[in-house]
Amino acid sequence: MQLIINNRVYTDNSNEVDENSIFVVSKQNERFKQAAIDNGCKEVVFAKDLKNHLDMSSIKVIGITGTNGKTTTAAAIYSTLLDLGYKVALQGTRGFFINETRVEEYSLTTPVQLGNFAHIQKAMDNGCQFFVMEVSSHAIEQKRIEGLEFALKIHTNITRDHLDYHKTIEEYIRVKNSFLSDETPKLINKDDPKVVCNTKNGFAYSLETPSTYKVDAYSFKNGMHVMFNHFGKHYSFSSMMMGIFNVYNLMACVAAVHITTQKPLEEICEALEGFGGVSGRMETISVDPLIIVDFAHTPDGMDEVLKSFNEKDIICIFGAGGDRDKEKRPLMGKVAAKYSKHIIVTSDNPRFEDPDMIIEDILKGIDNHPSVIVDVNRKSAIKTAIDMADKNSVVLVLGKGDEATQIIYDKKFPYNDKEEILKILGQ
């Protein structure tokens, strides 16, 4: 990866250096430092010192980590800041955006360090006052955020994900919480006991326990209406979004914008109402039959979504990604069985795994459920679900959200849940 600052080329790859470039050495590439020097590099800087090479004082970086909710909360903050008249950049699972334009397709939820600096530089070149970014657990562990000064760090929740990478839940929690161990201003979900932080400059939001931004009541008639208090003064916001988990996400958004702009909370709540949600997250594709696409791909994410529809007959279609956490698969099956009237287990992104074996792993969590269908072909699985639907049902297509491809081996085949559903409905 390369970054150009004041006509100097910075690179993190020993194969890209020449006598004029600067090699940025980090934990990830220190084993290649000598190779960089052998390839003619004359100047080396430490990743942690990169912040002294790019003046970022004109932009406020807001980082969001957590097992679920990063993309939704980041998008809500981005939308609210734009509505308040700020110039904003957004980086995460759905790509890189500057003001209202998507500048780059998705690559990594959190790019490598030089990638983050390059995006911040581009945001500043476009006059942005804020840079909102998702911070994945991989990024924290691999120090991709090294050298970044955050105006605010947000932590949504810790349940389970990426144990294929972190190996144990304890290590995953340690990595996630390490993001909050310094004195940077931070905003945490006080209802999640696993979120632990350095309380200096700490703010919190919650629905259950006392906190700086405390939700007092909410209702879901025709969208959501949320009442909260900030040091005893009462405020409210509304949204067309659904689900208690989105009450958390939107409360985090209001708190984050308040902390970083100090605008009146009434103005922030009004600006938030312009946020319509993120494609592929609780996105209603059809009303009759009711069909919703969501990105839930962890047991907790599925639990949050499925419990939002307890007054409906749920037809739940899902799979699980290959080359990802395997233990979550039966847990996802168990969650689906807990809430669904009908379960259809299918493929997600198999990658290099056998899709039938992934399905077998999921089925291990489903015992004596009256209606379980297995169909390794996601397209026909969705058609089966839609054919089963009636006025009391809700078809929930989970796991891929707005992904534009299905990954089989290392090939990315064009595929999108929403397009598939509309095609079937159109037939």
Ligand SMILES: CC(=O)N[C@H]1[C@@H](OP(=O)(O)OP(=O)(O)OC[C@H]2O[C@@H](n3ccc(=O)[nH]c3=O)[C@H](O)[C@@H]2O)O[C@H](CO)[C@@H](O)[C@@H]1O[C@H](C)C(=O)N[C@@H](C)C(=O)N[C@H](CCC(=O)O)C(=O)O
């Ligand atoms: C598992 C994982 O995260 N791998 C990441 C890791 O790969 P790696 O350790 O094999 O990298 P590497 O090729 O050895 O390079 C390491 C460093 O050495 C340097 N290098 C390398 C070779 C050489 O000869 N000389 C040299 O200097 C490279 O420039 C790099 O700086 O470091 C690479 C570069 O730094 C990343 O691109 C790569 O992400 C891969 C592509 C990936 O798919 N990561 C996924 C799992 C990921 O990060 N996902 C998260 C979470 C997703 C979510 O939950 O939404 C994300 O943030 O997207």
Ligand SMILES: Nc1ncnc2c1ncn2[C@@H]1O[C@H](COP(=O)(O)OP(=O)(O)OP(=O)(O)O)[C@@H](O)[C@H]1O
């Ligand atoms: N606050 C939350 N708590 C639990 N589940 C949530 C929350 N917010 C969203 N979800 C569920 O998790 C799914 C992923 O949401 P989102 O894309 O915002 O999370 P993310 O942290 O960006 O995920 P990823 O790390 O995979 O990019 C949603 O589709 C929804 O099912």
Ligand SMILES: N[C@H](CCC[C@H](N)C(=O)O)C(=O)O
């Ligand atoms: N449908 C995706 C969801 C996870 C995407 C992202 N969180 C990752 O881990 O790459 C999969 O499991 O393949």
Ligand SMILES: [Mg+2]
């Ligand atoms: Mg995301």
